Structure formats: C-alpha cells, structure tokens
Amino acid sequence: KAGVTQTPRYLIKTRGQQVTLSCSPISGHRSVSWYQQTPGQGLQFLFEYFSETQRNKGNFPGRFSGRQFSNSRSEMNVSTLELGDSALYLCASSGTSGAHQETQYFGPGTRLLVL
Amino acid sequence: GDSVTQMEGPVTLSEEAFLTINCTYTATGYPSLFWYVQYPGEGLQLLLKATKADDKGSNKGFEATYRKETTSFHLEKGSVQVSDSAVYFCALRGTPLVFGKGTRLSVIA
Numbered sequence: 001k002a003g004v005t006q007t008p009r010y011l012i013k014t015r016g017q018q019v020t021l022s023c024s025p026i027s028g029h030r031s032v033s034w035y036q037q038t039p040g041q042g043l044q045f046l047f048e049y050f051s052e053t054q055r056n057k058g059n060f061p062g063r064f065s066g067r068q069f070s071n072s073r074s075e076m077n078v079s080t081l082e083l084g085d086s087a088l089y090l091c092a093s094s095g096t097s098g099a100h101q102e103t104q105y106f107g108p109g110t111r112l113l114v115l
Numbered sequence: 116g117d118s119v120t121q122m123e124g125p126v127t128l129s130e131e132a133f134l135t136i137n138c139t140y141t142a143t144g145y146p147s148l149f150w151y152v153q154y155p156g157e158g159l160q161l162l163l164k165a166t167k168a169d170d171k172g173s174n175k176g177f178e179a180t181y182r183k184e185t186t187s188f189h190l191e192k193g194s195v196q197v198s199d200s201a202v203y204f205c206a207l208r209g210t211p212l213v214f215g216k217g218t219r220l221s222v223i224a
Binding site: 004006033042043045048056058088090092102103104105106107108109 | 158161
C-alpha cells in the first residue's frame with residue numbers, strides 16, 4: 001500500500017504571499033491531520049479533518065486553514081506568509097476502525113522557507 | 116491536559132552500545148503510546164506502539180513497555196548501529212497526538 005504523500009516537498013516563498021500544500025492519505029484512511037515542525041517549537045498540531053469536516057483545531061492564527069475533499073485528500077493554506085512560518089509541515093493519516101483509528105502515519109513533509 | 120516528557124538530548128553512543136531513552140506521560144485514562152523516528156530530511160516513521168498497560172512494542176531491535184504504575188514508555192535497544200542515528204519522539208494518542216520534544220541520537224563507529 002502506498003504511504004502518505006505530500007506535495008510539493010520544498011517551497012520557497014516571500015513574506016506576504018500565500019501557499020497551498022497538498023496531502024494524499026493512505027488508501028482507505030479518512031482522517032488527515034496536519035502538524036508544523038520547527039526547531040524552536042517542536043511538533044505543533046494544526047488541524048484534523050475527518051470525512052471533509054474539521055474535527056479538531058490547534059492554536060494557530062486564522063491565516064492557517066485547511067480542507068478535505070471527498071477522496072480524503074487534504075490541502076492546507078497559509079495566507080499572508082510571515083518569516084516565522086518557515087517550517088516543515090507534516091501530514092498524517094489514520095483509518096476509521098480498530099488500531100488504525102489510533103495510529104497516525106506520516107508523510108515526508110513539505111519544507112517551506114519564507115524569505 | 117495530556118503531556119509527554121522525554122529525556123533531553125543529544126545522546127551520543129558508540130556502535131553496539133545499549134540505548135535507553137526515557138519517556139513519561141501524563142494523561143487521562145490509558146491512551147495508546149508510540150515511538151516515532153525521524154531521519155535527517157524526512158518525515159516521522161512509526162517505530163513501535165503499545166495500546167494498553169503492560170504491552171511491549173518492538174521493531175528493528177527497539178523495545179518499549181507500557182508501564183501504567185510509573186506512567187512510562189522508555190525506549191531501549193541492546194546494540195545500536197550508526198544507521199540508528201536520528202531523532203526519536205515519544206507520543207501519546209490524545210486529541211490530537213501529543214509529542215515529546217524529541218531526543219537526538221548520534222551513533223559513532
């Protein structure tokens with residue numbers, strides 16, 4: 001089974017621009033979560049989607065948003081980029097029953113650099 | 116709220132040394148516990164997990180036992196290799212997944 005895929009892998013933007021990151025979960029998984037990883041703050045939860053609905057949200061400003069499509073693929077968008085948004089953005093998917101519901105499987109991440 | 120505390124790094128070991136990375140947690144109930152590993156330039160890979168008390172997770176020579184008495188999930192490996200050099204994260208399955216800050220391991224030949 002193919003793992004979680006994220007595109008693009010690397011991205012360079014300038015302050016004030018916006019960016020959209022994409023995540024394709026493991027086939028059959030319906031839950032997608034997004035995390036931001038930085039050296040200073042570590043891994044921070046952004047949001048979780050399940051069946052196209054946002055189920056949980058972390059403590060990030062409204063510039064960070066996301067959505068999930070009917071095929072479970074998810075996108076996250078960051079508007080009005082700031083230097084501090086430079087980070088590795090990780091997507092994770094999990095299934096809907098039994099152990100799969102608990103275990104999150106991560107993609108390789110998208111590394112965003114804001115200049 | 117739920118939280119995970121793991122030992123600060125970095126940890127530097129010689130090849131074939133014994134590894135222990137301590138992890139303790141605070142949670143309501145008995146959540147599943149995980150160890151993830153992150154190699155340079157990559158995402159997180161699930162290393163092992165335990166879903167209930169006294170469960171032992173194991174993979175690639177790594178082991179961790181879910182201890183509810185001590186609220187711990189320490190990671191161990193009997194003989195580390197250079198290829199084990201990575202950052203290791205302890206996590207518990209709350210809403211959302213709650214991570215420790217990570218422990219960087221460097222293994223030298």
